Amino acid sequence: MKKPSEQGAATFEDLIGLGSQSARKSYYPELERKVHELEQERNRYKWLFENALHGIFRAEMTGGVLAANPAIASLCGYASPAEVIEQVRDLSTQLFVDPGEFAAIRQMLLTSERLTGYETRLRCRDGGTVDVAMNILLKRVDGGEIIEAFVADYTERKRARERLQQLNAELEQRVAERTEELLELNEQLRLARDAAEAANKSKDKYLAAASHDLLQPMNAARLLVSTLRERALAGQDGYLIERVHMALEGAEELLTDLLDISRLDQNAVRPDVAEFSLQSILEPLAAELQPVAASEGLQLKLQQSSLSIRSDSRLLTRILRNFLSNALRYTDQGRVLLGVRNRDDRVSIQVWDTGDGIADSKLEDIFREFHQLPDHHAGERRGVGLGLAIVDRIARVLEHRIEVSSRLGKGSMFAIEVPRARGPVSFAAPAQLSPPIDTLAGTRVLVVDNDENVLLSMCALLEQWGCELSVARDCEAALALCQAEAPGVEPQLLLADYHLDWGRTGLEVVQALRRHYGEGFPAAMITADRSADTLRLFREQGLPVLPKPVRPGKLRALLTHLLQGG
Template sequence: MAADLSGFFRTRPFARETEPTARLGERSQALIRLFVAAANIAYVSVITSSYVPVGPIAAHHATAILIYLCVYILVALGILTAVIRRPGINHARRILSMCHDYSGMCLAMSLGGEAMLPVFASLLWVTVGNGLRFGPRYLLIATVMAIITLCITTVFSPYWQSNPFMVLTLIVTSLIVPVYIASLLRENRRVTEEAIEANIAKSRFLAQASHDLRQPIHAISLFTACLRDAGLQAEERQMVDNIDRSLQSVSRLFRSLLDISTLDSGKVVPLREPIALSDVFDEVIAQNAQAAEWANVTLHAVPSKLHVFADPTLLGTMLQNIVSNALKYAPGRPVLIGCRRRGGRIAIEVHDRGDGITAEHLPHLFEEFYQIRERGDKDVEGVGLGLSIVRRLARLMELDVSIRSKPGRGTSVVIDDLVVASPRIRRKDPARKSPLDQMKGLRVLLVEDDEDVLLATASLLEKWGCKVEAATAVPEAVPDCDMLITDFDLGAKTTGTDCILEVRAALGGDIPAIVMTGHDENRVRVDLDDETIPILAKPVRPSELRSTIFAQLIRTSRASELQSAAR
């Protein structure tokens, strides 16, 4: 038994314990210590004030025990105060607390004899409690202290000396119970580690699979955009639209998989800033315009001048998933996006007029892979990750998300607790040319290590009138260009960040750049460390790429005007 316990002791160091666990464990132990001491005082008071068949404690022994218990409570209060004021892992404080516990029990059992045998339950609780709260090392230390306590009690208690088999039973119990607890802890740790490893493996698989499959989907999306502008007949154009519709369904699935794997990694950090809700709404409506047309849904947003303090990417993802669900489950019905003030905070609401959801399903809608399927229902695209991602992102940004629905009347999803922000001062732009006119003759350096994506992107840009220099790596002789569009992972330990730095250094200026990636946007943003560089998540929609190029041209033109005015 001892070998089993000591072997387990060596497998679990102190450092595995986390600060939050330590804080909760020590505070809980300190509070229960006070409760047990108070219960012992009550017990001693009762058995000394009336006749007890097993024999009351001698008066002078009872007085000594009560006095010590009062001192014990004062010390226990001091320990609790120290835990509250200085929380965290403090090994010296824990050992001192354990010595305090076992010395009190030793005195009570030594002086109390047969009447204080119930204190053994406290001894067992202290031993097991320290092991469960603080780990196997403390379980071993507590077990040794418990055996020493029983031995000392036997030396000083005539009653214990006259009952050797009772003493042996208590000692064996004090060994067997911790060994059993140790085996449970070891098995629990093994199962937990296996679950963590399986979860990590799942996240890696999802991240790698979704990233690798995004490349061909991204290329197909761009090729279909080229086909659409190739002067097709009505029948061929309808076929291209059907391909594009199916492609968008697959794209949304992989976007969900990547979002889940990224959130599982724990690397997503909200980058909050003041944002206009009208911009978020407009972006979501633009992203879902084609899907809304396919679903015969009127998608509308109530105009708003409110600004909130939030991560625009994460908030946009939340709203995108909610709207996507509304389009899937309420086809042919109107969908409304709006916001309202609630107790000094802002709430975003998405309402649809679909068939609604029965009460039995509502508590499970935010669970991963949960979908409402009734017998005879038609298949709906997706795997049930959308609302799960919404709930995770809400927790990450310290927001609240809720859903209410009435069968036959529709469903409403609410993102609440958004903090009001002061609006940014915007400069009105003069009338400008259309995006396609702006891009005619635009010299673009395109860097992409995937040849299919490179060809598809170059073909699309050329159809828009751009002059494209395409390369699978940063060219040794960087050509003169007006804009750089690059993938993030370029191979040979080169990233889009490196590419941008090299091109700008070679051309001697801040050439406007756009990064396209299949990775988490926040991770790429941290690596770029430049808020002026847009990041597009693959697969990129042609309209999204075109509007981003146009936005970069406007930003560059505005910067040039400011420089000219300064001169």
């Protein structure tokens, strides 16, 4: 029995309803089940604690380790968790490497009660260190500060991160070095480009100078031979002069082709694209080659066209002249047709012949340098096989498509396709410039050229036509001569070579004389320089041009045209 003093006091059993024996008996099964579940849960946590891959420990904030699992013992180099508990009696000096850092950790925990993913270094049993990442919880128990920590070995991750940082640094260094190399290479490329451009300009100048220097003696020879051809020569003299004339034509054609192919290979030819009437180049071409066709017993037909196109008239004319020349050369009998076909926004300009034709296997070869087909002019002068090679290069410069078709024994068709003009372009038929031979009688002509042989040849031809000649070798001499002439006997027109000595040009002579006589003073340029820039310069100045070697027929026609105020 309870003492009287205890009768009023409630026991623990009374509080949970087990105050009587019968009540205790009725709750035993339930208690046993709960105790069993608690035991299982404790064992499960114990198993997780002891077998966790990450280290776990419980410690007093200002003391040592209270509990540790095998993972933390292994991580820090201890033989067992008991050894950790036994030896780590002060966290700040025996577990954490830096006591100052542990003080900072404590301060952070007092503020937020937890740290997540905190990276630090723990001291190992042998004095070494290990890099770890920790999640730490702060708990206050009976007025004390207890921490529970979950520790992951961060060594490999740190090494990987450091390696990644090192790789990034190396990559940045390599990128910087490569960038520097590229900048240096770009600078070298720029210098190489500048050198190449300078070389191209030098080659352009060389080609212009070569054209001038090579064609100067040929120009003088052609003028002298033309002068002799117009005279009545006795015996074999006329025949011999004709053969010299043919030889000069062959040499001129060869030299012109070689210079053209060189300029095209050096990218020294730049197209001067404009819109113009197709008929404006077809009619002069047909008129130029009609005598050649007649001498071969062939018909040269021209199909009239009202179309306008967009191209470089000079380069396109060169292509068509080569087509026509080849057609006349390789056609025995029949005719050659210069025709046009409209193809929507493009125009196909075609040259048809009735020659022997070309085998399909040879169609690609004919555009190679120095490739020739046998022609029917046995024993006569033949080209060297550059005509179609020049055509191919010019077409690529113009971005025009070439078309070829042929049938053996039937003939061939060569065509070039050009874009149509965006709008209509008017065309005025050229005036007939074939004056009688005495039209130039008494015409006062000033000729300026730095080559003595050219001056003598030009004088011989023009005086034979009845002209009165004045000659000079530079701008100053020409201007002094004009200033010294009495009124009424001054020159009526000027023929000036473009390239003179010491870098001077015939353009300076034209400008000086026009300042002296007035802007309308008739003048023409004679040059071997066929570059697009030079020809554009002449057009801007409104100056007609005669290419070297000068053809007497074109020279006479030009002089008459200038006298008529053209």
